[in-house]
Amino acid sequence: MAVIEATTTPAPAPTQPVRPRRRRGSLLPIVLVVPAVVLLLLFTIAPAVYAVVLSFLQVKVGGGLLGGGDTVEVFVGLANYFTTLADPEFWASLGRMLIVAVIGVPLTIFFATLFALCLDAKKARLVGFTRLAIFLPYAVPGVVASLLWGFMYLPATSPIGGQVINYFGSTGIFFSVANVAVWGVVGFNMVILYTAVRSLPKDLFEAAELDGASELQIALRVKLPLIAPAITMVALFSVIGALQLFNEPTTLKPLANAISSTWVPLMRVYTDAFVNNSIYEGAATSFILIIMTVAATVLVNVIGRRFARRETK
Amino acid sequence: MTTLTSSASRTATRDARPLRTRRGLHIVPTLILIVGALYCVLPVLWIVIAATKTNDELFSTPPFLPAFSGGFWTNMQALFSYNNGIFGRWALNSAIYAIGGGILSTVVAGAAGYALGKYSFRGSKWIFRLIVAAVLLPQIMLAIPQFLLLAKFGMTNNYASVILPQLVSPFAIYLCKIYAEASVPDEIMEAARIDGGSEWRIFWSVGSRLMMPALVTVFLLQFIGIWNNFLLPFVMINNDQLYPLTLGLYGLMIITGGQAAQYSIVIAGVLVSIVPLAILFLSLQRYWKIDLISGGVKI
Numbered sequence: 001m002a003v004i005e006a007t008t009t010p011a012p013a014p015t016q017p018v019r020p021r022r023r024r025g026s027l028l029p030i031v032l033v034v035p036a037v038v039l040l041l042l043f044t045i046a047p048a049v050y051a052v053v054l055s056f057l058q059v060k061v062g063g064g065l066l067g068g069g070d071t072v073e074v075f076v077g078l079a080n081y082f083t084t085l086a087d088p089e090f091w092a093s094l095g096r097m098l099i100v101a102v103i104g105v106p107l108t109i110f111f112a113t114l115f116a117l118c119l120d121a122k123k124a125r126l127v128g129f130t131r132l133a134i135f136l137p138y139a140v141p142g143v144v145a146s147l148l149w150g151f152m153y154l155p156a157t158s159p160i161g162g163q164v165i166n167y168f169g170s171t172g173i174f175f176s177v178a179n180v181a182v183w184g185v186v187g188f189n190m191v192i193l194y195t196a197v198r199s200l201p202k203d204l205f206e207a208a209e210l211d212g213a214s215e216l217q218i219a220l221r222v223k224l225p226l227i228a229p230a231i232t233m234v235a236l237f238s239v240i241g242a243l244q245l246f247n248e249p250t251t252l253k254p255l256a257n258a259i260s261s262t263w264v265p266l267m268r269v270y271t272d273a274f275v276n277n278s279i280y281e282g283a284a285t286s287f288i289l290i291i292m293t294v295a296a297t298v299l300v301n302v303i304g305r306r307f308a309r310r311e312t313k
Numbered sequence: 314m315t316t317l318t319s320s321a322s323r324t325a326t327r328d329a330r331p332l333r334t335r336r337g338l339h340i341v342p343t344l345i346l347i348v349g350a351l352y353c354v355l356p357v358l359w360i361v362i363a364a365t366k367t368n369d370e371l372f373s374t375p376p377f378l379p380a381f382s383g384g385f386w387t388n389m390q391a392l393f394s395y396n397n398g399i400f401g402r403w404a405l406n407s408a409i410y411a412i413g414g415g416i417l418s419t420v421v422a423g424a425a426g427y428a429l430g431k432y433s434f435r436g437s438k439w440i441f442r443l444i445v446a447a448v449l450l451p452q453i454m455l456a457i458p459q460f461l462l463l464a465k466f467g468m469t470n471n472y473a474s475v476i477l478p479q480l481v482s483p484f485a486i487y488l489c490k491i492y493a494e495a496s497v498p499d500e501i502m503e504a505a506r507i508d509g510g511s512e513w514r515i516f517w518s519v520g521s522r523l524m525m526p527a528l529v530t531v532f533l534l535q536f537i538g539i540w541n542n543f544l545l546p547f548v549m550i551n552n553d554q555l556y557p558l559t560l561g562l563y564g565l566m567i568i569t570g571g572q573a574a575q576y577s578i579v580i581a582g583v584l585v586s587i588v589p590l591a592i593l594f595l596s597l598q599r600y601w602k603i604d605l606i607s608g609g610v611k612i
Contacts, residue, residue, distance in 0.1 A: 151580060
C-alpha cells in the first residue's frame with residue numbers, strides 16, 4: 001500500500017494551481033481531472049501494485065483460501081515467479097496463444113487492409129452495404145460470437161461441413177479459435193484503415209493517375225505506404241488483443257475437448273486464482289503477462305515506427 | 314507485405330509507364346468486398362435460421378433452410394421463461410452496466426480530457442504522462458487483480474464491482490484531450506471570459522458542446538466494451554441475478570453443454586443478444602467518428 005501512496009504524489013495539490021499563461025487560479029481543471037485520477041489510482045494502478053505484492057507472498061500452513069482469516073502470509077521473494085516459469089504447462093499455454101496469434105493477426109491485418117483498399121477503389125460497387133456488413137460482427141460480443149461459431153463447428157448442427165472437417169481437433173482448434181477472433185475484429189480494423197485512406201490528399205492519386213498509374217498500382221504504391229502508420233496501429237491492437245485471448249477459448253471449451261482449463265495464459269491465471277485457490281501464483285502469472293503485453297506493445301510500436309519512417313523516405 | 318511495398322516505393326519514382334489494364338479489373342474489388350460481407354453476415358443469418366427450428370429440426374433439416382413449424386416462438390418462449398424469466402433480467406443487467414458505465418465513463422473522460430487539453434496546472438503534465446502510460450496496461454489482464462483487491466474489502470458481487478473498474482479508460486481520456494485541444498479554440502474561451510463567463514460555465518456551455526462528437530464516439534466505444542466484457546463480470550459476480558447477457562449465455566451453455574436437447578434455447582439466446590445491439594449500432598453508425606481513433610494514436 002505504501003507504494004500506492006508514493007504514486008499518488010504527482011497528483012495536483014488542490015490549493016495551488018497557476019501557470020502564468022493560463023487563468024488565474026481557477027479550480028475547475030483540478031475538479032475536472034480529480035475523478036479520473038482517483039479512479040485510475042484505485043482501479044488500475046492499485047490492483048496492479050496489489051498483484052505485484054501478492055506475487056511475492058505465499059500462505060504457509062493450511063489451504064490458503066481467499067480471505068481465509070488465520071493463515072499466515074509470508075514473503076517468499078521470487079519463488080512464485082520461478083514456479084510459473086519452471087512450469088512447462090505455462091510455456092505450453094503461451095505457445096498455444098502464439099499459434100493462435102500467428103494465424104489470426106496477419107489474417108486480420110491482411111484482410112482489413114485489403115477491404116479498406118477495395119472500399120476506396122474507384123470502381124467498387126455496393127460499398128455502403130459491404131462496409132456495414134463487414135463491420136457488423138464488431139457489435140457481437142466475443143462470447144456470443146464464440147457460441148455462434150461453436151454451433152457452426154459442432155458436427156450435430158454444422159452448416160459448414162463440421163461432419164467431415166474436425167473443427168475441434170488438436171490442429172483444427174487453433175484455426176477455429178483464430179477464425180472467431182478474426183471474424184470479430186476485421187471490420188473494426190477495416191473501418192480504421194478505410195478512414196486513414198480517405199484522409200489522404202486526393203491530388204496525390206490524381207497525379208499518379210495522370211502519370212498513367214493503374215488503380216491497382218495506386219493502391220499498392222501510393223495508398224498502402226501512406227497508411228503504414230495506421231496499419232501499425234491496427235497491428236498493435238491485434239497483438240494486444242491476442243495476448244488477452246480468453247473469451248473465445250473459454251466459451252468454446254464446453255464444446256471442444258481439445259481446450260484444457262489452462263489452454264491460454266489468461267485461462268491459467270483464472271484457473272490458478274479461482275479453481276486451485278492459489279492466488280499468489282496466479283498473481284505472479286498475471287504480472288508476467290502484464291509485463292509481456294507492455295513489452296510487446298512497445299516492440300510493435302518501435303518496429304512500426306521504423307517501418308513507417310522508411311516508407312516515407 | 315514488406316518486400317512488396319519496399320520494392321514498390323523504390324520503383325514508384327522512375328516507373329511511370331502507362332498501364333491501362335483496368336477494363337477487366339474493376340469487378341475485382343467489388344467481388345472481394347462481397348466475399349468479405351458474406352463471411353461476416355452468413356453466420357448471423359444462419360443463427361436466425363437455426364432459431365426458427367425446434368431441436369429435432371435442428372439436427373434433421375438442411376442447415377440453410379428455415380423451418381416454419383412455429384419453432385421460433387417455441388424457442389423464444391422457452392428462452393424467456395427459462396428459470397423464471399432470468400434471461401430478461403440478464404438483458405436488463407447488460408443494459409444497466411453498459412449504459413450506466415458508458416455514460417459515467419464518458420463524463421469522467423470528457424472532463425479530464427478537457428482539463429488536460431485546455432489548461433495547464435501544477436501536475437497536469439504528470440497526470441497526462443500517467444495516463445499515456447496506463448494506455449499500455451492491458452485492462453482485461455487487470456480483471457483478476459481487480460477482483461483480488463476488491464475481494465479484500467468485500468466489495469465484489471454487486472453492480473458497482475462491475476461498473477467501477479470500467480469507469481476510467483486511459484484511451485478515452487487521451488482521445489478527449491486530443492480532441493479538446495483541436496476543437497475548443499482558445500479565442501472562444503477568452504471571449505467568453507471577457508464577457509464574464511465563469512470557467513465552469515465555459516466548460517459546460519462551450520467546451521462540452523464543441524467536444525460532442527468525441528464524447529459520442531467515446532460513449533459508443535465504452536458501451537460496446539462494457540457490453541462485450543466477459544472476464545470482469547465472470548470473476549466479480551457469482552449471483553446469477555446480476556449476470557450480464559454474456560455471462561448468462563455462457564452459464565446456459567455450461568449447464569446445457571452436454572445435452573443437445575437444450576441447444577435451441579442457447580441459439581435463441583444468441584440471436585436475441587445480437588439483434589438489438591446490431592440494430593442500435595448500424596443505426597448510430599453516422600455518429601461514429603472513427604477517424605478520431607486513427608488520428609488519435611499518433612502519440
